[in-house]
Amino acid sequence: MKMRKLGGDLSVSGIGLGCMGMSDFYGAANEDEAIKVIHYALDQGVNFLDTADMYGPFTNEKLVGKAIKDRRGSVVLATKFGNQRTADGKFLGVNGKPSYVKQACEDSLKRLQVDHIDLYYQHRVDTTVPIEETIQAMADLVKEGKVRYIGMSEAAAATIKRAAKVHKITALQTEYSLWTRDPEQEILSTIRQLGIGFVAYSPLGRGFLTGRWTKPEDIPENDWRRHQPRFQGDNFMNNLEIVSKVKTLAAEKHIKPGQLALAWVLAQGQDIVPIPGTKHIDYLKENIEAVDIKLSQADLDWLAQAVPYGAAQGDRYPDMSTVNR
Numbered sequence: 001m002k003m004r005k006l007g008g009d010l011s012v013s014g015i016g017l018g019c020m021g022m023s024d025f026y027g028a029a030n031e032d033e034a035i036k037v038i039h040y041a042l043d044q045g046v047n048f049l050d051t052a053d054m055y056g057p058f059t060n061e062k063l064v065g066k067a068i069k070d071r072r073g074s075v076v077l078a079t080k081f082g083n084q085r086t087a088d089g090k091f092l093g094v095n096g097k098p099s100y101v102k103q104a105c106e107d108s109l110k111r112l113q114v115d116h117i118d119l120y121y122q123h124r125v126d127t128t129v130p131i132e133e134t135i136q137a138m139a140d141l142v143k144e145g146k147v148r149y150i151g152m153s154e155a156a157a158a159t160i161k162r163a164a165k166v167h168k169i170t171a172l173q174t175e176y177s178l179w180t181r182d183p184e185q186e187i188l189s190t191i192r193q194l195g196i197g198f199v200a201y202s203p204l205g206r207g208f209l210t211g212r213w214t215k216p217e218d219i220p221e222n223d224w225r226r227h228q229p230r231f232q233g234d235n236f237m238n239n240l241e242i243v244s245k246v247k248t249l250a251a252e253k254h255i256k257p258g259q260l261a262l263a264w265v266l267a268q269g270q271d272i273v274p275i276p277g278t279k280h281i282d283y284l285k286e287n288i289e290a291v292d293i294k295l296s297q298a299d300l301d302w303l304a305q306a307v308p309y310g311a312a313q314g315d316r317y318p319d320m321s322t323v324n325r
Contacts, residue, residue, distance in 0.1 A: 006273060007169070010118070013047045014291045017048065026279070034063055037279060038068070048273065049064055053104060066113075077119070078151070079117055079121070081101060121151035151173060176265060178205065178246065178307045179208070181308075203274035208239065208243065246261060249303065264295065
């Protein structure tokens with residue numbers, strides 16, 4: 001497995017594993033199978049695991065903790081706080097209050113059964129709390145040895161700059177893929193000036209770019225994606241044009257569409273690490289193989305024209321208000 005560095009210091013596998021779907025949002029899941037997927041990933045050198053307290057809620061951290069209990073030394077463990085939910089799944093909003101930050105960390109440590117978190121993210125920016133106060137609370141956790149590195153997610157460039165004045169930010173996690181190229185507008189240049197690494201979540205367009213669906217009804221009713229703007233009605237059908245173009249180049253290169261999508265993200269910079277999620281070992285194998293796929297400049301130019309910024313139809317979320325912009 002090729003390695004990459006986030007923020008100049010944190011060495012992680014060139015591709016990570018997003019664990020959210022193993023417990024929440026993406027339809028039915030099986031804990032035993034999920035643990036097998038995590039173990040297979042670790043055996044193949046994928047050491048970067050991503051979870052959050054809200055996934056489940058709370059159950060995904062427990063799952064990951066169980067899976068890595070006898071393998072902690074080989075794992076770079078990332079989790080998040082800030083999207084506050086009740087045990088029955090109700091969303092309470094975004095919370096960045098210092099007292100909450102510290103309590104959330106304690107709770108995550110217990111669920112994960114670890115004594116420290118390698119990379120601790122603020123999942124969403126709480127616009128009612130000065131970012132400096134939230135980051136200072138996270139910095140205190142670093143001093144206490146409970147957290148090694150600090151991250152942010154879906155934060156605006158101006159917010160990131162303010163945060164970086166309080167404590168070193170190692171990574172920014174934000175959605176980035178061929179159909180979500182928003183970070184190219186301002187975010188990537190900002191974090192590179194500050195020496196911050198980039199973690200790309202949903203690099204497969206939440207699975208859309210793999211070409212697995214041809215109509216909205218293909219997605220199970222209990223799958224969160226079916227009810228998102230990009231996966232509905234005319235948006236869905238128009239977005240199939242993006243998939244068609246990805247399939248065309250993938251076929252020429254004798255690779256899978258999803259592998260092409262991942263290879264594209266990887267080609268955007270050595271400071272970028274995608275974290276595709278999966279519940280299946282076969283898909284995980286495909287994702288891992290993408291690390292070794294090299295796209296030529298001609299390939300990248302073709303994709304830039306075929307799938308330009310703004311090509312996807314529909315918002316990323318039904319409510320974009322929690323995305324700091």
